[in-house]
Amino acid sequence: MCNTIKHTFHLMKMSWDVLMLDKELMLFPVFSAISILILVVVFGGLGLLGEVTGGDGTTTAESSVQAGMVIFVVLAYIITTFFNASLVSAALERLRGGDPDVGSGLSHALKHVHHLVLWALITATVTIVLMALRAASRRIPLAGLLLRMVGGVWEFLTFFVVPVIVAEEQGPISGIKRSASIVRQTWGRQITASFSFVLFYIVAAIIAIVPAVLVGLVNVGAGILLGVVLMATALTIVQTLEGIFKAALYDYAVGLQPQGFDLPTLQMAYRPA
Secondary structure (H helix, E strand, O other): OHHHHHHHHHHHHHHHHHHOOOHHHHHHHHHHHHHHHHHHHHHHHOOOOOOEEOOOOOEEOHHHHHHHHHHHHHHHHHHHHHHHHHHHHHHHHHHOOOOOOHHHHHHHHHHOHHHHHHHHHHHHHHHHHHHHHHHHOOOOOOHHHHHHHHHHHHHHHOOOHHHHHHHHOOOHHHHHHHHHHHHHHHHOOOEEEOOOHHHHHHHHHHHHHHHHHHHHHHOHHHHHHHHHHHHHHHHHHHHHHHHHHHHHHHHHHOOOOOOOOOHHHHHOOEEEO
């Protein structure tokens, strides 16, 4: 555990140094968050994100609500996938010696938007199916654990799909195969991650919450406002660092030298299980 924490912070430090060269990369998670917020407002206004009740208190239009939720999830995945691909594209440009900006990242992602949409549909479908299976198997012993393992394997094998789509111009199906192949050829079959983004999200949340709590002791409204601003900023930074790291790890795995990262550290991102 200590090695995982140490390695995570080392990787994030290198990602931070790259981010300081192109601070505008943080705009991609911001664009994604704003787009999702607009989506929530639209679907909420249409009454498709919650139960619709009649005058007698009975639930009506339940099928419409369920369909609306599915459409919402799919569109949310398309939005996040597109802006994540824009971030990865810009990060790859920087790691390969270029000087990216928001326009170059968006432009490159747009060239592959058809593949990105298909990939988003696949990931949304897998997510919805796994959620449905978990809900249906709550009373079945070990079923939840098995489904979490399936989800973990899926996430692991598809780790490089977005970089493969934007850098190698492959479709989502071949991208899945290519991603799994990259992982196996670089680190082997029986491996475990020596980094955890969850740790960094927790640290970022703590850093954001503590000042807000202190201010809230004096003025509750100001504390809440500060907490929202700091939390949004913290999440934006960590998401950007995560995208930069994924781009660097991809470049390393395909035999390139990502600028700002040392190869031994990237090699140790995964270790034998």
